[in-house]
Amino acid sequence: MSKAFRNAVIKKWPDTIYVDGCFVQMPISHVATGFCIERPPSGAYLWRFLYPLYVPSESFHLTFSNRLPPPNGFISLPGQRSAQELADEFITRIAPHREAVRSLSNLENFKKYLETECSLKSPFTREGYAMTLVMLGKGDAAMESLQMLSNDPILCRDLPDLIGNVDNIIEALSVSVGNARELLGRWEAQARRRIGQPE
Numbered sequence: 508m509s510k511a512f513r514n515a516v517i518k519k520w521p522d523t524i525y526v527d528g529c530f531v532q533m534p535i536s537h538v539a540t541g542f543c544i545e546r547p548p549s550g551a552y553l554w555r556f557l558y559p560l561y562v563p564s565e566s567f568h569l570t571f572s573n574r575l576p577p578p579n580g581f582i583s584l585p586g587q588r589s590a591q592e593l594a595d596e597f598i599t600r601i602a603p604h605r606e607a608v609r610s611l612s613n614l615e616n617f618k619k620y621l622e623t624e625c626s627l628k629s630p631f632t633r634e635g636y637a638m639t640l641v642m643l644g645k646g647d648a649a650m651e652s653l654q655m656l657s658n659d660p661i662l663c664r665d666l667p668d669l670i671g672n673v674d675n676i677i678e679a680l681s682v683s684v685g686n687a688r689e690l691l692g693r694w695e696a697q698a699r700r701r702i703g704q705p706e
Contacts, residue, residue: 509590511590511591512590512593512594512597513525514590515590515591515593515594515595516530516594516597516598517530518594519594519595519598520598523541524702524703524704526539526567526702527566527567527568528543528544528567529541529542529543529556529567530542530543530556531556531702532605532608532609532612533704535560535612535699535702535704536612536613537559537560537561537612537614537642537695538557538558538559538560538611538612538613538614538617539556539557539558539559539560539567539612539702540555540556540557540608540609540611540612541556541608542554542555542556542575542597542601542604542608543556543569543572544597545574549583549584550581550582550583550584551581551582551584551593552574552575552580552581553574553575553579553580553581553582553597553600553601554569554572554573554574554575555572555573555574555575555604555608556569556572556608557571557572557608557611557617557620558570558571558572559571559617559635559638559639559642560694560695560698560699561638561642561691561692561694561695561698562634562635562638562694563672563694563697563698564698570629570631570632570635571621571625571632571635573624573625575600575601575604579600579601579603579604580600582596582597582600614639614642614643615643617639618636618639618640618643621635621636621639622636630656630659630662630666630669631669633652633655633656634656634669634672634673636652637649637652637653637656637673637676638676638691640652641676641680641684641687641688641691642688642691644684644688646680646683646684646687649676649680649684649687650677650680653673653676653677653680654677656669656670656673657670657673657674657677675690676690676691
């Protein structure tokens, strides 16, 4: 989306920052929340944006996010519309969802969201789920989830970076939950520095 659109949204919604194509609600807890736009030729799909900062990544992505349901989840774009008009419609459409999305910054709420609304078939969401269990102090459940990932030979072959992270957490968790949480805290601190939002 254009810089004019981004500026118009932030002017109407000042407690937000624009990072990696997403409008992220402030303040940011362990889980960044907000909204973003996907632009196919036919219009614009609106997404709930969720990203746990303790999951290492060079940029935000939509692994933990999903599209808003109809009727608010799609903006038709016939003809030319000004950045201000699009910003007004964007803000209007996300308004009914803002508090519900913000509530998912709570770790227990985010865990329940992953269990009910996010596919835990993806290794990336399973990694994030296991890390969330660590953050919640649920060491035994986290270890079980992490070991299932680490012992998958296909993931070991195809996703060595993910498995490297998983094995690092397993090693830390073997010492204590607190030790594993410290590791995730360091990864979260790196993410905060990247987006200019240190604690």
